[in-house]
Amino acid sequence: xxxxxxxxxxxxxxxxVANSDVTFSINAAGVSAVIGPNGAGKTTLFNMIxxxxxxxxxxxxxxxxxxxxxxxxxxxxxxxxRTFQLTQLFxxxxxxxxxxxxxxxxxxxxxxxxxxxxxxxxxxxxxxEQRSHELLDLVGLGAQADMLASTLPYGQQRLLExxxxxxxxxxxxxxxxxxxxxxxxxxxxxxxxxxxxxxxxTTVLLIEHxxxxxxxxxxxIVVLNFGRKIAEGSPSxxxxxxxxxxxxxxxxxxxxx
Amino acid sequence: MTNxxxxxSSKLMAALRHAPAIAAAGxxxxxxxxxxxxxxxVGFGLIYxxxxxxxxxxxxxxxxxxxxxxxxxxxGAYASAVLTATYGWPPLLAAxxxxxxxxxxxxxxxxxxxxxxxxxxxxATLAIGLIIYEVAVQWQSVTNGYMGISGIPALGIGHYELxxxxxxxxxxxxxxxxxxxxxWLLRHSRFGRALVALSGSEDAARALGINVRQYKLTAFxxxxxxxxxxxxxxxxxxxFISPEMIGMNMVILAFTMLYVGGIGxxxxxxxxxxxxxxxxxxxxxxxxxQDLVYGAxxxxxxxxxxxxxxxxxxxxxxxxxxxAPAKEVAx
Amino acid sequence: MLDLSFxxxxxxxxxxxxxxxxxxxxxxxxxxxxxxxxxxxQGAFVMLGGMITYVLVSLNVPLILAAxxxxxxxxxxxxxxxxxxxxxxxxxxxxxFVMILATLAAQIVIERATLIVVGDQPKSLPVFTDLPPLRxxxxxxxxxxxxxxxTSIVLIIALGLFFQKTLVGRAMRACAINREAAALQGIxxxxxxxxxFALSAGLGAIAGILVTPTQFTAFNVGTPFAISGFIxxxxxxxxxxxxxxxxGLTLGLAQALAVYSLGSGLKNMAALSVLLLFLFLRxxxxxxSAK
Numbered sequence: 001x002x003x004x005x006x007x008x009x010x011x012x013x014x015x016x017v018a019n020s021d022v023t024f025s026i027n028a029a030g031v032s033a034v035i036g037p038n039g040a041g042k043t044t045l046f047n048m049i050x051x052x053x054x055x056x057x058x059x060x061x062x063x064x065x066x067x068x069x070x071x072x073x074x075x076x077x078x079x080x081x082r083t084f085q086l087t088q089l090f091x092x093x094x095x096x097x098x099x100x101x102x103x104x105x106x107x108x109x110x111x112x113x114x115x116x117x118x119x120x121x122x123x124x125x126x127x128x129e130q131r132s133h134e135l136l137d138l139v140g141l142g143a144q145a146d147m148l149a150s151t152l153p154y155g156q157q158r159l160l161e162x163x164x165x166x167x168x169x170x171x172x173x174x175x176x177x178x179x180x181x182x183x184x185x186x187x188x189x190x191x192x193x194x195x196x197x198x199x200x201x202t203t204v205l206l207i208e209h210x211x212x213x214x215x216x217x218x219x220x221i222v223v224l225n226f227g228r229k230i231a232e233g234s235p236s237x238x239x240x241x242x243x244x245x246x247x248x249x250x251x252x253x254x255x256x257x
Numbered sequence: 258m259t260n261x262x263x264x265x266s267s268k269l270m271a272a273l274r275h276a277p278a279i280a281a282a283g284x285x286x287x288x289x290x291x292x293x294x295x296x297x298x299v300g301f302g303l304i305y306x307x308x309x310x311x312x313x314x315x316x317x318x319x320x321x322x323x324x325x326x327x328x329x330x331x332x333g334a335y336a337s338a339v340l341t342a343t344y345g346w347p348p349l350l351a352a353x354x355x356x357x358x359x360x361x362x363x364x365x366x367x368x369x370x371x372x373x374x375x376x377x378x379x380x381a382t383l384a385i386g387l388i389i390y391e392v393a394v395q396w397q398s399v400t401n402g403y404m405g406i407s408g409i410p411a412l413g414i415g416h417y418e419l420x421x422x423x424x425x426x427x428x429x430x431x432x433x434x435x436x437x438x439x440x441w442l443l444r445h446s447r448f449g450r451a452l453v454a455l456s457g458s459e460d461a462a463r464a465l466g467i468n469v470r471q472y473k474l475t476a477f478x479x480x481x482x483x484x485x486x487x488x489x490x491x492x493x494x495x496x497f498i499s500p501e502m503i504g505m506n507m508v509i510l511a512f513t514m515l516y517v518g519g520i521g522x523x524x525x526x527x528x529x530x531x532x533x534x535x536x537x538x539x540x541x542x543x544x545x546x547q548d549l550v551y552g553a554x555x556x557x558x559x560x561x562x563x564x565x566x567x568x569x570x571x572x573x574x575x576x577x578x579x580x581a582p583a584k585e586v587a588x
Numbered sequence: 589m590l591d592l593s594f595x596x597x598x599x600x601x602x603x604x605x606x607x608x609x610x611x612x613x614x615x616x617x618x619x620x621x622x623x624x625x626x627x628x629x630q631g632a633f634v635m636l637g638g639m640i641t642y643v644l645v646s647l648n649v650p651l652i653l654a655a656x657x658x659x660x661x662x663x664x665x666x667x668x669x670x671x672x673x674x675x676x677x678x679x680x681x682x683x684x685f686v687m688i689l690a691t692l693a694a695q696i697v698i699e700r701a702t703l704i705v706v707g708d709q710p711k712s713l714p715v716f717t718d719l720p721p722l723r724x725x726x727x728x729x730x731x732x733x734x735x736x737x738x739t740s741i742v743l744i745i746a747l748g749l750f751f752q753k754t755l756v757g758r759a760m761r762a763c764a765i766n767r768e769a770a771a772l773q774g775i776x777x778x779x780x781x782x783x784x785f786a787l788s789a790g791l792g793a794i795a796g797i798l799v800t801p802t803q804f805t806a807f808n809v810g811t812p813f814a815i816s817g818f819i820x821x822x823x824x825x826x827x828x829x830x831x832x833x834x835x836g837l838t839l840g841l842a843q844a845l846a847v848y849s850l851g852s853g854l855k856n857m858a859a860l861s862v863l864l865l866f867l868f869l870r871x872x873x874x875x876x877s878a879k
Binding site for chain 1: 475
Binding site: 322375380384387392546 | 697
């Protein structure tokens with residue numbers, strides 16, 4: 001089953017072309033990755049898919065339904081949820097509350113419910129809290145639930161953002177450079193968590209710089225350069241691709257890997 | 258472990274966190290028991306508690322900006338004043354009409370205004386407050402212009418009127434407690450979480466499926482309803498309303514209270530309103546200097562204690578933390 | 589025919605007060621460009637301009653000297669606000685909202701202090717040139733109007749030269765384009781902030797001195813003037829000083845026409861409506877936003 005399909009996606013900012021005619025599709029099963037050197041247009045691609053910046057041309061299909069031009073909140077409600085390159089946590093809230101906020105689209109209580117607290121609202125609150133604890137355990141932050149998000153070390157903040165996104169019960173989780181700023185050990189742990197999320201039935205699509213993470217984690221890779229797709233395939237296929245090697249030649253990314 | 262200094266100090270901290278709110282509540286209880294002149298002052302503080310609690314929902318929880326909430330207090334106040342004094346409606350019905358009118362106005366005003374950001378939003382809301390003031394001055398046939406409306410009856414249902422100062426104060430205290438309780442319930446719910454989310458990062462909130470626009474507008478309307486209720490209470494307690502009572506100085510006063518009490522905390526509005534409400538009593542011939550002192554106090558708080566009194570424990574914690582390592586270093 | 593000359597008179601008066609709004613609007617832009625701050629205390633400078641000059645003149649100081657002293661004093665007040673209120677918040681990287689609130693509070697403090705010192709009675713100044721107005725096609729052109737037009741034009745040319753030709757002016761423009769880059773080139777951004785407050789306060793004071801003989805000044809005229817100046821800045825596209833001046837003329841004209849057709853009670857309402865209209869429909873102004 002195809003989870004995500006993009007057709008001829010193009011984004012122009014004035015005269016600058018950030019993405020040009022990008023077409024690919026992502027299977028429901030497994031972990032996929034979009035890679036490319038700096039400025040290859042990866043984040044712009046993410047913004048187009050998640051609705052933050054509508055494409056100039058082209059179409060986006062999620063579960064074979066078109067979502068081009070929908071608002072981000074609507075896309076998220078449908079089950080396509082993203083994280084950000086620079087973590088956007090709710091810094092002044094507790095770790096637990098950050099994840100609970102993520103349950104928004106899967107819960108219903110409104111203003112009246114909040115004020116009158118009928119039974120179903122109390123049940124919903126309890127379930128929200130319970131599910132949030134489970135997700136914190138999934139990313140290994142169970143013990144930090146009551147801490148302020150801002151007091152977490154950087155690596156754990158990234159994990160918290162993943163837990164929060166998972167709280168929406170997404171069908172497709174898009175991670176924007178989740179390993180940025182992580183050390184070797186943390187990246188290893190992140191890789192395991194991503195695999196586990198995938199095993200639990202959520203499709204994962206990541207943008208990544210860190211080749212080690214991509215090659216260890218992804219089943220399917222799309223390579224962008226200067227806003228165009230230059231290759232697509234399995235990790236071993238990509239590692240042998242001439243265009244890809246050329247694109248990365250002299251770049252630090254390959255050397256890291 | 259239970260006797261370790263850390264545990265004791267954390268208990269102390271917890272006590273300290275609630276101390277200002279308890280002290281403010283104590284002040285209200287004292288005023289109810291005493292029944293003297295202090296009743297007027299505390300009553301004034303309680304009315305402002307409601308106004309500031311509403312402001313806190315929109316600004317503290319949702320992190321938005323409005324310099325024009327006085328507009329909604331004005332709508333509530335004038336609706337009550339005109340309907341009861343001029344048309345002889347019972348106060349409760351007039352108050353409800355005022356609330357409905359306020360909610361509709363808040364929706365109509367908020368829908369285009371809340372799309373603005375930054376200083377545009379600030380100036381647009383400021384303009385709305387000023388427009389309502391101008392309306393109150395110019396719409397002479399209804400508002401009686403600068404002269405204002407007097408002879409507004411006391412609160413009451415049917416034949417039961419709240420005539421004694423003490424009965425009024427108790428009623429105000431109940432209203433204030435209800436509005437703080439509602440504020441707490443809203444904050445600790447799915448709704449409140451959506452507000453703090455959009456306050457923290459609109460992009461992140463949207464990425465999690467939160468309809469940012471809708472939640473901002475709802476918070477704005479709730480905040481306006483709080484303002485309307487406080488306006489209604491005000492005219493019935495004082496018995497008089499004029500444009501001067503709902504001008505810019507009201508906004509500055511409310512902000513001073515919000516920041517003194519602690520923006521974003523549930524009990525902050527009560528603390529701020531009581532502290533600032535009592536301030537005039539401690540300074541003789543304060544009246545002339547009132548707005549001057551409020552303005553100056555606000556500037557000082559913004560610069561030196563942006564968390565307000567409600568976050569006093571944080572300040573103490575910070576002080577202790579900076580001292581603690583020094584002790585450890587000492588042999 | 590009589591009505592037409594009345595209309596002409598209205599337009600002239602509108603343009604004249606529009607110059608005042610424009611000068612205040614430029615003041616907003618100067619600070620905004622140097623710092624990204626919108627100074628809501630801008631109206632206080634205008635009020636102080638008229639008020640301090642009034643006090644000096646009533647102490648028998650010659651008008652020109654009084655005006656000069658006033659401009660320097662108000663510029664100093666600008667720097668004081670920058671030092672006491674804005675700088676500490678700026679250093680703490682306070683949010684834009686806190687900055688607006690603090691400057692608004694500063695405006696209230698100045699306003700109330702003025703009330704305590706001079707009382708709540710409106711004050712006025714004598715016109716600069718006490719001659720009967722010129723008559724042109726049945727329109728009376730007062731000398732004060734000429735003073736306003738003349739001073740505004742001189743100020744705009746002077747500001748243009750300042751920003752184009754002088755080192756300091758260019759440094760300020762560099763800050764407006766990119767503060768970080770400007771700092772890297774050795775420009776003292778914090779000095780620019782103080783300077784922008786001085787400049788903007790001085791402009792506000794001049795506007796206040798020019799306008800007071802045609803109407804009056806009182807402790808509370810600041811806020812309406814600040815709003816009008818802000819509208820001028822928005823209409824012109826925020827951050828464009830010249831645009832702000834055009835915006836001021838537009839607003840002055842619109843306001844005069846509204847008063848002409850709807851009555852004088854609606855003067856403030858007209859201005860506020862123009863503001864909301866622009867905010868809702870075209871927040872980037874006539875010329876487009878500077879950033």
